[in-house]
Amino acid sequence: MMLRTFSNLCAQSQACFRSARAKSTLSAVIDDTGKSGLILKSVSTDIFENLALEDWIHDHVDLQTRSMLFLWSNAPAVVIGRHQNPWQECNLQVMRQKGIPLARRRSGGGTVFHDLGNVNLTFFTSKKNYDRHRNLQVVTSALKGHRPDMDVRATERFDILLNGQHKISGTAAKLGRTAAYHHCTLLCSADRALLSAVLKPTCQGIKSNATQSVPSPVKNLLDEDPTLDCDTIMDSVASQYNTEFGFSSPVTLVDPSDELSLPGIQRMARELLAWEWTFGRTPKFSICTTFELKNDTSICNATLNMDIKNGIIESCDIEVPSDWLPVELSQKFSLHLIGGKLCPYETSVIAAELLRTIPQNKELERKMYNLCRRVVFMM
Amino acid sequence: MAMRVAFRCLTANFSPVLIQRSRPVQISANRLLWKANPAQSLSTASRLSTALKFTDKHEWVRVEGGIGTVGISKFAQEALGDVVYCGLPEVGQKLEQMEEFGALESVKAASELYSPLTGEVTEINTELAVNPGLVNKSCYEVGWLIKMTIDNPAELDGLMDDCSYEKFIKSLDE
Numbered sequence: 001m002m003l004r005t006f007s008n009l010c011a012q013s014q015a016c017f018r019s020a021r022a023k024s025t026l027s028a029v030i031d032d033t034g035k036s037g038l039i040l041k042s043v044s045t046d047i048f049e050n051l052a053l054e055d056w057i058h059d060h061v062d063l064q065t066r067s068m069l070f071l072w073s074n075a076p077a078v079v080i081g082r083h084q085n086p087w088q089e090c091n092l093q094v095m096r097q098k099g100i101p102l103a104r105r106r107s108g109g110g111t112v113f114h115d116l117g118n119v120n121l122t123f124f125t126s127k128k129n130y131d132r133h134r135n136l137q138v139v140t141s142a143l144k145g146h147r148p149d150m151d152v153r154a155t156e157r158f159d160i161l162l163n164g165q166h167k168i169s170g171t172a173a174k175l176g177r178t179a180a181y182h183h184c185t186l187l188c189s190a191d192r193a194l195l196s197a198v199l200k201p202t203c204q205g206i207k208s209n210a211t212q213s214v215p216s217p218v219k220n221l222l223d224e225d226p227t228l229d230c231d232t233i234m235d236s237v238a239s240q241y242n243t244e245f246g247f248s249s250p251v252t253l254v255d256p257s258d259e260l261s262l263p264g265i266q267r268m269a270r271e272l273l274a275w276e277w278t279f280g281r282t283p284k285f286s287i288c289t290t291f292e293l294k295n296d297t298s299i300c301n302a303t304l305n306m307d308i309k310n311g312i313i314e315s316c317d318i319e320v321p322s323d324w325l326p327v328e329l330s331q332k333f334s335l336h337l338i339g340g341k342l343c344p345y346e347t348s349v350i351a352a353e354l355l356r357t358i359p360q361n362k363e364l365e366r367k368m369y370n371l372c373r374r375v376v377f378m379m
Numbered sequence: 380m381a382m383r384v385a386f387r388c389l390t391a392n393f394s395p396v397l398i399q400r401s402r403p404v405q406i407s408a409n410r411l412l413w414k415a416n417p418a419q420s421l422s423t424a425s426r427l428s429t430a431l432k433f434t435d436k437h438e439w440v441r442v443e444g445g446i447g448t449v450g451i452s453k454f455a456q457e458a459l460g461d462v463v464y465c466g467l468p469e470v471g472q473k474l475e476q477m478e479e480f481g482a483l484e485s486v487k488a489a490s491e492l493y494s495p496l497t498g499e500v501t502e503i504n505t506e507l508a509v510n511p512g513l514v515n516k517s518c519y520e521v522g523w524l525i526k527m528t529i530d531n532p533a534e535l536d537g538l539m540d541d542c543s544y545e546k547f548i549k550s551l552d553e
Contacts, residue, residue, distance in 0.1 A: 082482060082489045083464040108464075108482075108489035130488075157486075173488035177436065180488065209508050211464050211484055283464070284508070 026254065026261045027060045036066045037247025039238045040254045047077040047103045047114060052269035053256035054122055054181060055106060060262075063126050063179040069241045070122040070183075071234045071251070074114040076100045076191075078198050081109040081172060085210035085282045087203040087342070093377065094197050096344075104278045107183065109172030110213030113198055117189035117220065119230050121237060123182045130180040132158050132171060134244070139169065139186065142233070142240035147225055159216065160184075166219035186237075188230045189222040203378050205289030205304075210282065275341070280311040287378070293324065293370050295363070300324045304375065306342075313337050318375065325367050329358070333372065344379040351376065431519070432495070432538035435547065439519070440495045440538065442529065447496055450523040451483070451514065454548050459485040462514040465507040467525060472500045474527065476534055481524075483514065496534045498527040 030038060040057075042050050050072045057068065077100060078090045086092060086102055089111040095102060114120070123135040136154040143152050151163045160169035173182040195218065221228040238251050259266050271277055287306045292299060302320040306313055316337045320330040336350045351372035358365050431439040437455035440447040456462070464484040474480050474494040481492045503525050507513055513522040529535070539547060 081484075083466050083484050106482075106489065108484040174482075175488045175490040177491070177493065182488075209464070283466075 025060070025263060026057075027062070029261075030061055030066075035247070035249060037068070037242070037245055037249050038066065039069045039071070039241060039247075039249045039251045041234065041238075041251050042070070042072040042256055043253050044256045045073060045075045045116065046256075046269075047074045047079065047101060048269045048272045049256040049265075050074060050120070051079075051103060051105055051272050052265050053254065053262070054183070055268050055272075056256075056262050056265045057124055058174070058176055058179055058181055061124070063124050065126075067126075067129065067245060067247075068122075068124040069238065070124065071238065072120045072122070073116055073118060073230060074120070076113070076115040076194065077103055078111065078113055079103045079105055080111045081211055081213075082106055082174075082281075083108065083211045083283060084111060084213070085206065085208050085285055086279060087282070087287075087379075088201055088206045088208060088210060088285075089199070089213055091198050091200050091202050092344075092379070093202060098194075098198075100194075100198060102278050103272060104281060105172065107172040107174040107181070108211065110170065110211070111199060112170055112185050113190065113195040114185070115190050115194070117187070117191065117222075117230065119186040119188055119233055119237075121184055121186065125180055125182075127175060127178060127180050130173075130175065130182065132173065132182045135182050136160060136169075136171070136184065138240045138244045139184070139237055141244070142236040143221070143228070145236055145240065146228060146232070150224065157214075158184075160186075162219050162221070162224060165217065167216040168219060168221060170216075186233060187218055187220050188228060188233055189220050190218075192218065192220065203287065203289075205287050206285055207288065208283060208285035210285065275311070275343075279342070282308070282311055284309045289378070291374055291378075293320065293367070293374065295366055295370065298324065302330075302371065302374075304378070306337075308342050311342055313340055313342055318371070320371060325364070325371065329354075329364075329368055330371065333368075333375075337375075342379055344376045347372075347376050347379060431541060432535055433541070433544035433547075434493065434495045434538055436493045438493065438495050440535070442535065445529060446501060447498065447527050447529050448523050449495060449525050449527065450518055451492070452544070453518055455490075456515045456518045456522075458487070459483060459490055459515075460487045461485055462511045465504075465511050465514065465524065467503045467507070468500050470500050470503060474498060474500065476531075483511075492524065494527070495538060496527065497530045499530070500525050500527050502526040 042053060044050055054070065057070065078095060080086050080089055082105060133154065136158060139160060140152045140154060143150055152160055154160050158171035159167050162168045168187045169184050171182065171184040173180065242248055256262065256265060285308055287304060290301050290303050293302050300321045302318065305317045307315045316334045318330045318334045333354055336354065337347065340346050340350065355365060355368055358368055431441050433439050433452060437452045438449055439452055440449050462483050462485045466481045468480045474497065476494055476497045478494050479491045480494045482489045483492065504523050506521065516522060
């Protein structure tokens with residue numbers, strides 16, 4: 001599969017060269033190629049840049065008369081669906097410890113773990129030509145092209161199963177004004193231990209109407225066949241895409257941080273990065289949970305009730321037995337959390353301020369510290 | 380004359396229940412009883428009742444007392460499949476015509492919603508938080524999405540009436 005960079009594509013097309021001076025955006029270049037099928041591959045492994053590129057293509061490229069395949073993979077990240085609750089879906093503590101970002105995509109569906117051993121495929125079409133089955137057939141045919149006896153099948157839920165039991169691909173999609181995109185993952189050689197660790201939610205007692213993931217046992221294609229690494233798979237899928245749809249497109253590399261070719265893309269990536277989108281777009285939910293507080297001499301059960309809307313704590317009631325901690329302290333803590341983000345950093349600042357106000361009493365300080373730490377841990 | 384034409388255009392969609400009920404009495408769209416089945420159809424028996432207007436994105440708006448109620452059409456809800464989540468805006472949010480104001484998630488995809496008019500959101504259908512399937516079961520009645528002010532009434536003239544919308548849907552199949 002011939003690889004071209006975006007600038008090569010530009011230089012090789014006469015019409016392109018004229019446009020290059022006037023308006024060398026990606027959509028102009030694509031229009032000038034006159035091709036009805038194109039394959040793009042991202043040079044970036046940044047989840048936010050790649051998600052922004054998806055949105056940019058969807059918004060700016062004319063997809064009425066053409067289709068596109070976009071190939072991309074990311075450094076470790078957890079990606080939740082548009083209407084999901086991250087506190088319900090993943091282990092935010094572990095993610096913070098390991099520097100794994102959370103991203104919320106604009107399509108629906110469930111939560112996935114991305115790393116460089118996972119391939120992402122996005123099929124762009126007009127709404128009329130939106131056909132997930134056909135797209136997944138491209139993937140399964142590409143895999144069978146390598147190993148004809150491989151048992152890979154798309155299910156009714158648009159997952160792809162290996163040997164009828166292990167999920168190797170999940171699907172999500174977005175329907176816009178006139179265009180649609182269907183994207184799916186493909187597990188080649190992902191870090192399965194890390195995958196399990198980050199997709200295990202730690203916040204208990206959540207009541208929410210957010211869309212929930214359906215957990216499935218997964219497997220890497222590389223375990224099934226050692227020749228199936230990410231690059232091989234991307235090449236095969238690109239090839240099969242051309243075959244299936246009758247295109248003859250080379251794979252063109254794209255840099256999603258290139259603002260000149262993709263005007264507005266940096267703003268789109270910033271929007272996706274913002275707390276207001278990733279956490280703030282969580283559907284309204286409540287937390288109602290009991291937890292243990294211990295120190296050297298005693299142990300007790302405390303309860304926490306919170307209502308959260310747009311990621312902001314709207315109401316908060318932390319109850320600790322009065323013989324363990326004075327009621328006014330837990331009440332003060334509850335009151336100070338209201339109106340703030342459900343965010344461990346903000347809560348730690350509030351907790352630190354409160355701890356400073358406690359009169360010189362080491363035991364009381366330790367107990368209060370335990371309580372604050374426990375509450376921060378939930379976030 | 381126009382009334383007869385309008386009526387004839389709509390009778391094709393009448394379910395048997397509605398034909399029995401339609402005597403020369405004005406029936407407002409609000410009062411018609413909908414059967415909750417796939418044969419659910421749109422009808423307005425009179426041009427004087429609160430008629431629905433449609434966008435080419437398959438949203439409808441019904442104006443009553445200066446407030447527009449917005450929902451999606453039967454065509455749209457069928458195309459979507461079972462709605463599992465309704466992502467709606469906040470009350471007070473200002474919307475421009477054609478601006479994206481939310482999304483409906485179904486097994487099909489997350490489908491964006493586009494405002495039919497310019498105005499401010501006055502109410503959102505909180506029932507949909509617990510029962511998103513109302514959008515499928517009763518897309519013209521209890522499955523409404525938002526209510527909004529109408530800042531620019533002239534925009535309504537640019538929307539399709541039910542006849543034009545029916546023609547528009549037929550043209551999509553071609």
